[in-house]
Amino acid sequence: MHIPPSPKRFTMHFSEVAHYFDLIERESSRVKMTQLLAELFKKASPHEARIIAYLSLGTLRATYEGTQFNFASKGMVVAVARVLDISEAAVSTSATQTGDLGAVITLHPWTHTDSQATLIEIHRALVEFEQLSGSGSVEDKVRYFTTLLQSVDALSARYLVRIVLQKLRLGFSEMTLIDALSWALVGNKSLHDRIEYAFNVSADIGFIAELSCAGGIAAVDSIGITVGIPIRPAAAERLPSAAAIIEKIGSAIAEPKFDGFRLQVHVKKHDEKTELRFFSRNLLDMSAMFPDLKAALLDLPVQSAVVEGEALAFDEQTGSFLPFQETVKRRRKYDIQSTMEELPLKLVLFDILYLNGESFLEKSQSERHNALATIVNTTNNALLSVAEEIRVETADALQHYFLQNITAGLEGVVVKRPDSSYQPGKRNFNWIKLKRSERGKLDDTIDAVVLGYYYGKGKRASFGIGACLIGVYNKEEDRFETIAKIGTGFSDDEWKELRVKCDTQKVNDCPHNVMVTRGLEPDIWVAPEIMVVVRADEITRSPAHTAGKTADRLGFALRFPRFLEYRFDKSPTEATSVDEVVSLFDQQKVVGEE
């Protein structure tokens, strides 16, 4: 199909992009949204397409290069208040009602003149804004952004606010942009898979957009894995039991699931030196953080490779892995050397995506694991290992292996289809996680009391509730202590219902028998009457929540809390007690004994 060259045109104004964002925001049909985006891409130069792709996702560049405005809801309230010349309180109130600070802009009269800034100029300004730092920079940032807002029309200002907040809420993200690039080339989404492939192996959406607009699908097709540019990681689905997993995929491969952080490692040997990069699960560059792992990986007998694994801190005395809260302390910018000594890391590798110039993505799980084992096992470095993999044919065998792993203190197992390729960027049932928290089912839940609620953002703003604060009962002190906030598990209707229930119990101040630390105070206090059943993956020590907190002991909190159901047959003082929380906490360290 012949693609006519896009007509030469004037440099694109940011206001035109904002106009398209507005059209898209009003559109609920994904196909129409995609068509609008395609139209926008067709009007843009390749470089402009790149910038559109970045800005539409609230970023300024590739994910792995990072965008950090260090300017979010609090700073934005100040800037918006100045631009609109109203009080910060008024902006806050309006933001609460609409659930969106950007929308506040277009709710008020706009008195500023549009300077017709181009898309490129706005991008450049945002880069400059992002770079403001150091003493006095809080005020500098407010001033800079206020001035920037004052130089555009209201619609542009609305989207500038959302770009900086990194929440465009337009109803599309990367996959829709890829559809739009296909539409821009051929008028349908038939090229989606090929463009997505390029994006999956070269995770820079702006680069893909520019390439597609400049060189068409031929240019996109030329993209393969480049060592040093991250590949979008594959992710696992979740199922609640060994039986469900075997039923889903049959004969499978199981491996331990470790509770650390995921690293994608890129290695490339040049004549003298070896280039080594680490990327986080979300594709941020962590290359400077782990000199110990870096040294270990230099031993790999490869010219070039991309491997993935889980990094975990371990106890040098016992060799056992430390909890996530310890491991995550290694994610830092400063004091790397000293923390390295306090919290040495191991890297358990579980996949290989590229080796010596060849992509391994299409190879089967088994082939990849074998190749990985071959290179790592010849390395013989104590910090490196390959995740054990066993073949399981039955639910019983899987259940046994699962129990064995949680007894060893691990998070559970990941089960994989033996013949599946590595599907970058995908979460599907090629990989399935079975987590420790599924063990026992009902006894892993907590009966808690609702103590208050918070206004929501976006869609939840219209419910007047976005999350609630819950607590457990301290028998000795006869009071309620907080253990978590709940922001998920309620359907839209249930949120509305919860809001009504809470409002019937609304009180003006924190009740005398409720312990809440500063920073967790809800927007609306509720008398401790509403009982809920809450599920969580784990109980952790908490610097924030008051459950079980004493003068010389941290409190406890729930990891990954979610609402299950209401509990009508218990009164508030029959909520799970602090004592029970403590014993649940103690129990989870000795999971094998049951």
Place this chain on the structure above:
DNA sequence: ACTGACTGCCC
């Protein structure tokens, strides 16, 4: 030098 408020990013 310390603390608290805020932000960004791990899970």
Place this chain on the structure above:
DNA sequence: ATTCTGC
């Protein structure tokens, strides 16, 4: 991370 929802 988990969960819900529109398509």
Place this chain on the structure above:
DNA sequence: GCAGAATGGGCAGTCAGT
């Protein structure tokens, strides 16, 4: 089933203020 948008605990980093 996908893509997107709500939300959680808790860590380090930055800056303002004392």
